Amino acid sequence: MSVFLFLERIYINLSKIKIKIDFLMELSYNIVMICNDCPRKCGVDRSKQKGFCGEGEQIKIAKIIENFMWEEPCISGEKGALAIFFSGCNLRCEFCQNYQISHFSKGEEYTPKEFLALLKRYDLSKFSCIDLITPTHFTSKIIEALEGQKFPIPIVWNSSGYENIDLLPKLAEVVDVFMPDFKYFSNELSQKFSKAEDYFEVASKCIIKMRELKHKNIFTEGILQSGLLIRHLALPGQIRDSYKILDFIKEKIENPFISLMSQFTPCNNCSIKRGLNPLEYKALLNHAQKLGLSEGYFQDFSSADEKFIPNF
Numbered sequence: 541m542s543v544f545l546f547l548e549r550i551y552i553n554l555s556k557i558k559i560k561i562d563f564l565m566e567l568s569y570n571i572v573m574i575c576n577d578c579p580r581k582c583g584v585d586r587s588k589q590k591g592f593c594g595e596g597e598q599i600k601i602a603k604i605i606e607n608f609m610w611e612e613p614c615i616s617g618e619k620g621a622l623a624i625f626f627s628g629c630n631l632r633c634e635f636c637q638n639y640q641i642s643h644f645s646k647g648e649e650y651t652p653k654e655f656l657a658l659l660k661r662y663d664l665s666k667f668s669c670i671d672l673i674t675p676t677h678f679t680s681k682i683i684e685a686l687e688g689q690k691f692p693i694p695i696v697w698n699s700s701g702y703e704n705i706d707l708l709p710k711l712a713e714v715v716d717v718f719m720p721d722f723k724y725f726s727n728e729l730s731q732k733f734s735k736a737e738d739y740f741e742v743a744s745k746c747i748i749k750m751r752e753l754k755h756k757n758i759f760t761e762g763i764l765q766s767g768l769l770i771r772h773l774a775l776p777g778q779i780r781d782s783y784k785i786l787d788f789i790k791e792k793i794e795n796p797f798i799s800l801m802s803q804f805t806p807c808n809n810c811s812i813k814r815g816l817n818p819l820e821y822k823a824l825l826n827h828a829q830k831l832g833l834s835e836g837y838f839q840d841f842s843s844a845d846e847k848f849i850p851n852f
């Protein structure tokens with residue numbers, strides 16, 4: 541046997557092994573969906589068992605609102621967003637305004653293909669953006685649905701910031717705007733309200749990564765086409781925690797673009813029984829001003845009203 545033939549045979553054998561390994565990997569991926577979509581890393585096969593988020597293996601949508609106007613002006617614009625509210629949540633905060641859908645799994649299931657077909661059924665020129673609301677626990681399925689697709693309007697990842705950081709680079713290829721809510725600095729608070737003691741540790745790294753992946757904010761006619769908008773909902777009685785979040789943003793995030801929200805409304809069985817008071821909110825705005833965080837939005841105090849909570 542010549543050396544050439546020998547090498548060729550090794551090559552063929554190796555390529556067969558590779559095909560076999562690829563085939564097995566694909567097979568196992570298709571048969572078993574071990575979920576690592578978020579930092580809880582429950583490691584469950586969602587086709588058989590539910591993890592913390594309470595959702596199965598397919599994308600589940602609780603409600604779609606067309607021309608949704610209740611986001612920041614650079615998100616809603618004049619046309620409003622195509623707002624897609626996903627069912628379930630990987631944080632399930634005790635005070636969640638959308639608890640009807642985040643705590644009780646309610647909605648319709650879509651495979652990634654069906655989800656893409658659903659988006660394509662809309663005349664997207666009628667909206668400012670596609671607003672994916674609380675999508676984190678469906679990250680891998682949404683990436684699968686949107687991979688390689690082009691949309692005429694931006695896709696906004698409207699999340700809690702509690703993400704699997706390893707999935708962010710892939711996610712950044714399919715979404716245009718990251719809009720995380722940076723919720724807590726204190727581990728005690730995040731454990732108490734969201735059962736996520738590591739929230740700050742995880743979310744702070746994710747938000748830094750999001751800035752790295754979408755390093756510049758790009759606007760067209762006032763609509764954020766690409767970039768990062770960091771939200772923070774001030775909690776009644778926890779203004780010092782809010783200060784620390786703002787301090788961190790100032791220190792660690794390049795060109796911060798923020799949205800401070802005063803809309804906290806006690807609901808469900810929440811242990812916080814009151815809304816934010818005007819003095820607390822004013823103090824927070826003063827702190828932001830002192831830090832020079834001037835790019836972004838400050839919510840009108842009158843937004844703290846049940847009429848601004850969508851009825852699911």
Ligand code: SF4
Binds near residue numbers: 593677
């Ligand atoms: S997405 Fe759900 S099942 Fe998956 S790791 Fe997070 S909480 Fe667990």
